[in-house]
Amino acid sequence: MEDMLFYDRLQFAFTITFHYIFPQLTMGLSLMIVYFKGKFLKTKIEKYNNAAKFFMKIFAINFTMGVVTGIPMEFQFGTNWAKFSELTGGIIGQTLAMEGMFSFFLESSFLALFIFGEKLMGQKLHFLTGFLVFLGSWASGWFILATNAWMQHPVGYEILDNGKYVLENFSALFTNPWLLPAFLHNQMASVVTSAFVMASIGAFYILRDKHSEYGHLFLKTGVIFGLISSVLVAFPTGDWNAKNVAKYQPGTFAAMEGIFETEEAGAEIVLIGQPNMVEKKLDNKIAVPNILSFLTYQEWHRQIPGMDQFKKEDLPDNIPALYYSYHIMVGLGTIFIAVMALALFFLWRKKLYTIKSLLWTIMFLVPFPYIANITGWYTAELGRQPYLVYGLLRTSDGVSPTVSSGNTLFTLLGFVALYLLLGLLFLILVGKTINEGPTPKPH
């Protein structure tokens, strides 16, 4: 039984982590492609159209990966989490089915047209199909976050005698106070990823002195989008999410901030420190007094409950992982703002394209927005533990009753092998596209 839960969780964590590598670029990049395409419509400068088409190629490869790794996600609710699906399907099935109906259909109906139909449709229609693809992918984020928001902070439900959750108020699913902040934060974070990818490709072209006209365009656009989105990720959206966690999941909040003991006179904010679960304290801590109380409640001396106030079985089961995930996300967010602000400053002084060290930094920063996004989700998901539906349904009560751990281990290994292959192919193909560059081939 214990094993079964462990492998199911591992498989879910592995497959969702791999899936989420792709949609974050899909969502952010679709916005930036629409931006280039719109700019082309307005200025009629061919360069912008070529830029849009170049990122479309990367987008297409990325999208395929997102789709093929997304389909297993939807099925896994039934295969590995049958009990959870049975009990809550009447509610989270709503948002998941709406995602299929309103966003996947939209996205996939117009994607092939957008990629292959430029000549067929003319520029205006082509822009429109691009815009619809963007709309579809953001709608998809909205519905999946509505699903997740219900698991984090259940609303609009009723529990029947047989333990089933049934929907009592449909609109509550979308006015859930958890949803809007999470959605905005998540979407901004996906713009961060795509802006960094774009800036990195730009820096690469400039450093290699190849396609440098596009290098300049990509770097500039990437830096501007990158700075705006990095700031928005931290404030107001990140801050808003943190307040929600403090309000609705106080135990999680204590664990992710690393507050072992309640301080009467207001909570300190921990910058660095390692949780020591045996002695229940942070080792090597560097902290600033009272800031956390202020950031969370705008009151210097407001008391924030520490982990000592909660029963052990109601606290997240992996506190160090939660604490580190959260601090890595926030730490990286701070670094992103700093680097992008610096780059923008030199862009303004017209020096950016010649500062080698900064260009190298931007080029190699590419994995970090992915890490920040994934640790962000780990914060949310590990923080929700030990519940599947916060406060109501425990994770251990959600697994499939008839699927043995041997089967799950077998399929987990299969997914690992297959996804390694997919990851390798993805890198090869994107590398090839970048290497060929955005200049159209003469026919």
Add this chain to the structure above:
Amino acid sequence: MELFWYIAIGIVLTVFFVLDGYDFGAGIIHLFFAKTEKDKEVITKSAGLFWDSNEVWLVAAGGMLFMAFPTFYASVFSGFYLPLIIVLWLIIFRAIGLEFRGQFKYDMWKAIWDKSFGLSSLLLALFFGIALGNIVRGVNLGSVENGVSVHEEHYFFLPLWNSSFSPLTDHPGVIDWFTIIIGVIAVVTLAIHGANWIILKTNSSINLKLKGVIFKLNIVLAVLTVFSLYVWQLVNPTSLDNFIHKPYLMVFPIIYLIGVIGLFFIKKIKKDSHAFMLSTLIIVGGITSSLASLFPVILPSINNVNGHLTIYNTSASTYGLSVAMIWGIIGFSLLLVYFIVQKILTAGKIDHMDYGH
């Protein structure tokens, strides 16, 4: 309400098999008949342009099942755990075969992805047929042993096969001789459908030859259909009761028959789209007949301790189903619009459309 969603999901699933069916079929034809590079490319393209928007119908059907019949979704997806995960892997291989083939010009690269596309299309068609076979045969719900359920009454787990390969034991596997027959029927049907699609949408050099292939496959299909009716009786003696009690349900098998009979005249049919319509009828008739023979059961129990799963004992709350009906109707209307726009823009032969990256 249950009935509305049953029919809606039935339609979505049928549309999925009609649409993705032609690109599964194109994969099967590709595997056995495409010899020249030009044909291979054009057949890949005839599937590659559309597979994604076709597969969404499967995703949508999954989401709707989850929403409307959560108990059924949970029971079936965990019970058919292994075959389902294998289907997921095959879907991945098929999609990357289609998408990645054109990325490099090396022959070996292309050959790998051609096989990946062709073989996984073949196996998927087989597995979908086997799945249908399992549903109409029924499973040992609650895993009854010596007259007592070892699980809750609506859960089960099927191994891939048991050593007897017989559907008539208490614990049949996913693959037995009955489900294999249904699987082969699915492969043959989709191959016919795919061949029709290729003829309709491309100018490939094998189009003429494919008409002969369709004719021969159609003979196989007719023989297998008659045979399967006989064995189905053996496996599930009540399989025809619904048709006897509600004779109007006979329209579904008749749709199937029209398709099969019509395709015997394939060489005389002037318009390619008419031939394509006929294979569409076979798929529509086949799926609806199977569903109609079970109705309102959606998963029969083969033991007599636990009852069948029906649309009534597995559904979500009435309130949930009725709000979903409202957005469902809005969604379907939008969908119709996208579908029409897409079909208008991609009408005609696709040889001249851009493809490859």
